Amino acid sequence: MPGIQKASCSTMNRGAGKVKQDYLQCFPVLRESVLYGFACTLQNTGCRDPFSSEVKPRILLMGLRRSGKSSIQKVVFHKMSPNETLFLESTNKICREDVSNSSFVHFQIWDFPGQIDFFDPTFDYEMIFRGTGGLIFVIDSQDDYVEALSRLHLTVTRAYKVNPDINFEVFIHKVDGLSDDHKIEKQRDIHKRANDDLVDAALERIHLSFYLTSIYDHSIFEAFSKVVQKLIPQLPTLENLLNIFISNSGIEKAFLFDVVSKIYIATDSSPVDMQTYELCCDMIDVVIDISCIYGTALIAIIGFMPTKGEGAIGSLDYTPEERKALAKKSQDFCCAACGGSMKSALLPVTSNSNPTNNDREAKELARQISFKAESSSSSTAARKQVLVSPVSSEPSGEQASESATQTETPESPEAADSQTSLQSTPREEAPQPGPLNRPLSPRQRRAQQPRRPASPTYPQLQLQPEGSSHVGLAVLIVVLTLALAALIFRRIYLASEYKFDYEL
Numbered sequence: 001m002p003g004i005q006k007a008s009c010s011t012m013n014r015g016a017g018k019v020k021q022d023y024l025q026c027f028p029v030l031r032e033s034v035l036y037g038f039a040c041t042l043q044n045t046g047c048r049d050p051f052s053s054e055v056k057p058r059i060l061l062m063g064l065r066r067s068g069k070s071s072i073q074k075v076v077f078h079k080m081s082p083n084e085t086l087f088l089e090s091t092n093k094i095c096r097e098d099v100s101n102s103s104f105v106h107f108q109i110w111d112f113p114g115q116i117d118f119f120d121p122t123f124d125y126e127m128i129f130r131g132t133g134g135l136i137f138v139i140d141s142q143d144d145y146v147e148a149l150s151r152l153h154l155t156v157t158r159a160y161k162v163n164p165d166i167n168f169e170v171f172i173h174k175v176d177g178l179s180d181d182h183k184i185e186k187q188r189d190i191h192k193r194a195n196d197d198l199v200d201a202a203l204e205r206i207h208l209s210f211y212l213t214s215i216y217d218h219s220i221f222e223a224f225s226k227v228v229q230k231l232i233p234q235l236p237t238l239e240n241l242l243n244i245f246i247s248n249s250g251i252e253k254a255f256l257f258d259v260v261s262k263i264y265i266a267t268d269s270s271p272v273d274m275q276t277y278e279l280c281c282d283m284i285d286v287v288i289d290i291s292c293i294y295g296t297a298l299i300a301i302i303g304f305m306p307t308k309g310e311g312a313i314g315s316l317d318y319t320p321e322e323r324k325a326l327a328k329k330s331q332d333f334c335c336a337a338c339g340g341s342m343k344s345a346l347l348p349v350t351s352n353s354n355p356t357n358n359d360r361e362a363k364e365l366a367r368q369i370s371f372k373a374e375s376s377s378s379s380t381a382a383r384k385q386v387l388v389s390p391v392s393s394e395p396s397g398e399q400a401s402e403s404a405t406q407t408e409t410p411e412s413p414e415a416a417d418s419q420t421s422l423q424s425t426p427r428e429e430a431p432q433p434g435p436l437n438r439p440l441s442p443r444q445r446r447a448q449q450p451r452r453p454a455s456p457t458y459p460q461l462q463l464q465p466e467g468s469s470h471v472g473l474a475v476l477i478v479v480l481t482l483a484l485a486a487l488i489f490r491r492i493y494l495a496s497e498y499k500f501d502y503e504l
């Protein structure tokens with residue numbers, strides 16, 4: 001068990017680690033992406049989370065109402081299907097989300113309501129912009145964007161005054177409804193007008209980046225990837241590493257993915273082909289789906305292992321010592337089909353092998369699993385059963401006297417209940433006999449246990465002393481003998497009566 005814990009992978013379900021490894025061996029681009037992904041952290045330009053000591057970069061989502069801000073957040077970070085966004089309600093307050101919960105990329109996203117008013121004195125925009133790393137302004141390309149452009153200008157100029165280091169990103173959104181020509185035309189027009197406004201305000205040094213996006217394809221993931229990349233201080237190093245990697249491996253293209261959100265944190269310097277990126281995204285989906293299926297199953301199995309067997313079919317009805325010995329032995333297991341060995345799959349246990357959330361989940365599962373024998377008796381009743389059962393181990397004097405009190409006169413219904421439940425005592429509760437008080441093996445325990453009565457209604461029968469059964473047998477024999485004698489006597493009588501009649 002501890003070995004399994006150490007075999008875990010951080011971004012996915014622990015149990016699915018091996019499955020994921022196999023997949024990643026087949027897809028080196030993904031493998032490298034995933035492996036590098038673990039080590040990435042974002043630039044420290046953000047706010048201090050009131051609930052943690054960690055400082056996270058902040059990305060703001062701004063734009064007019066119904067431009068698609070919440071949809072972008074839900075699709076990229078919550079795996080919401082694009083069609084479901086049709087039912088999203090309008091945002092009426094700032095929604096902050098900590099993305100570090102779902103991946104190894106740590107940042108916060110703040111989704112602003114479209115109707116936000118910068119001139120409202122209650123809106124402390126200075127505080128907000130001061131800790132911001134990136135500002136995404138969403139423009140609905142299917143709508144008239146004149147108002148959106150003036151709002152963009154106002155937002156950018158205000159933010160720039162407070163924090164000139166902010167990266168300004170403009171998402172020309174909902175382009176799925178536009179033809180290719182139309183898209184290019186819109187982008188050119190928006191780009192020109194926005195920059196002209198900045199030039200007019202003598203703020204031409206402000207750099208705006210434009211992206212054509214839609215939640216109905218991968219363009220939104222690609223755009224978000226580029227936004228996040230700008231916040232990674234190690235980006236040039238990562239790109240260099242990926243360049244070296246592809247030049248030495250013969251791999252065409254390498255992405256460094258954040259597996260959970262499917263945004264890529266870095267790629268080599270060759271141009272990004274959308275189709276390759278989409279292929280990798282699809283592969284990540286497959287890996288995550290499989291890891292979910294196998295991960296859940298594995299957690300259930302792991303949870304089952306420490307569960308008390310209670311003689312259930314397929315259960316591990318062994319003492320803790322035997323279980324430990326078996327666990328050690330299992331490390332020598334080698335799969336005949338694939339040749340993989342347990343030793344190579346599991347990492348060694350160290351003092352740092354702290355339990356993860358999944359381990360706790362497995363323990364909780366183990367706690368919840370209860371077999372029939374356990375569930376039908378309370379722990380108190382179980383203890384009482386241990387005391388009154390005529391098992392070969394001898395209870396102490398104190399225990400014996402308690403058992404006598406319990407069996408003779410149940411003073412209350414509860415006491416009667418406790419007696420009735422005596423049949424269903426868990427076997428592992430039996431006292432551990434032997435001079436060294438060593439736990440017994442399942443076979444020994446079975447041998448020591450009394451046969452359970454067929455009917456659970458008469459627990460007192462268990463308490464009959466052995467001699468009483470002999471007396472009963474003798475009485476039965478006498479009664480039977482008498483009955484037989486009576487029958488013979490009657491037969492003789494009838495025979496003589498018949499004879500008498502005949503004579504008459």
Ligand SMILES: Nc1nc2c(ncn2[C@@H]2O[C@H](COP(=O)(O)OP(=O)(O)OP(=O)(O)O)[C@@H](O)[C@H]2O)c(=O)[nH]1
Pocket residue numbers: 063064065066067068069070071072082084085086087088089090091092112113114115173174175176177213214215216
């Ligand atoms: N066609 C298309 N529709 C989109 C896209 N993104 C979002 N939408 C739709 O746009 C509508 C508004 O989306 P929201 O995400 O609620 O917009 P919002 O900007 O958060 O709105 P507020 O909360 O009012 O500020 C929804 O019906 C979405 O389904 C897209 O890429 N293409």
